[in-house]
Amino acid sequence: MKVRLLKTGHNSAYYNMGLDQALSEGVANGGDPVLKFYGWDPAAISIGYFQKMQEEVDTSKCKEYGIDIVRRITGGGAVFHDQELTYSFMIPIENELVRKPILESYEDICGGIIEGGKDLGIDIQFVPLNDLIVGGKKVSGNAQTRKGGVILQHGTILLSVDVDKMFELLLIPNEKIKDKMIATVKERVTSLSSQLGREFSFDEAVGVFERGFKRFFDKVEFVESEVTDQEDALARKYAEEKYSNEDWLFKM
């Protein structure tokens, strides 16, 4: 079995999400499964499908800082995408590489990340439904949707984390407990740089987790590939017409 391996570098939130959709549709139309590694430029806040932008994000602060805001097609919570490696994995639900039930499929796809952690001497563990932790602290959040018979799972792997900045950009239900929440999140979240005690770069992370996925799915031939012109055009169309559209961003 073949999986296309794409490294699309840093792009806007709208293009990143548009490309996820374009590639998922390609898999739904019979294309090979896809593993994609990417980052965010500018930094961005994404919110879950079931969240409301006005309730979660200080949009004027984001504008002031030049931070994109986007709504995902996947559930889950708000994420500040800054110093991180993001992956997307798209595979037909019927493909035997990944177990069908939702919980198990999260765990199977996260297996590539856990395997990558071993290269770094970091013991990453899966915590249902969608978290990966190191020493009890969250290092990766993952989110999945299923459309057209295809699983799209995307997730972030924190390279370093700025909790104070994140809380400047997010709205908190109760301002009075904001300081306490920030302290709690700082205790509960970690990054690969802080685990390693050195700066861990995006490029290094791509190499480590590419090897992780290759080892975890060792029956699979990963074929390094490029985004086709057609996929790129479709991704740009979705970025413009859907993901950056106010109807999508502020609906719910």
Place this chain on the structure above:
Amino acid sequence: MKQIIYKVPGGKLLKLKAHLDGNLLNGIEIRGDFFMYPEDGVMKIQDFLVGKILDEQFVNNLSEFIMSEGIEVFGFGAQDIYDALT
């Protein structure tokens, strides 16, 4: 209209907007950082809940509806909706 933020024990953060007339639910919006498969299940659940009474049948009826529609929810359950509303 009542806005309710409810932390599901061991689960996600539910944000509800509910139109309540006593214990009669006239409408509800369910938001939060949960997962639901398929995603449009949330609209079905919201529609189902219109006109429901918050009584001892509520949790069972909602659970059965979610199951019968083949909706899978991660992060809250029927009991949490009830607890958040009462």
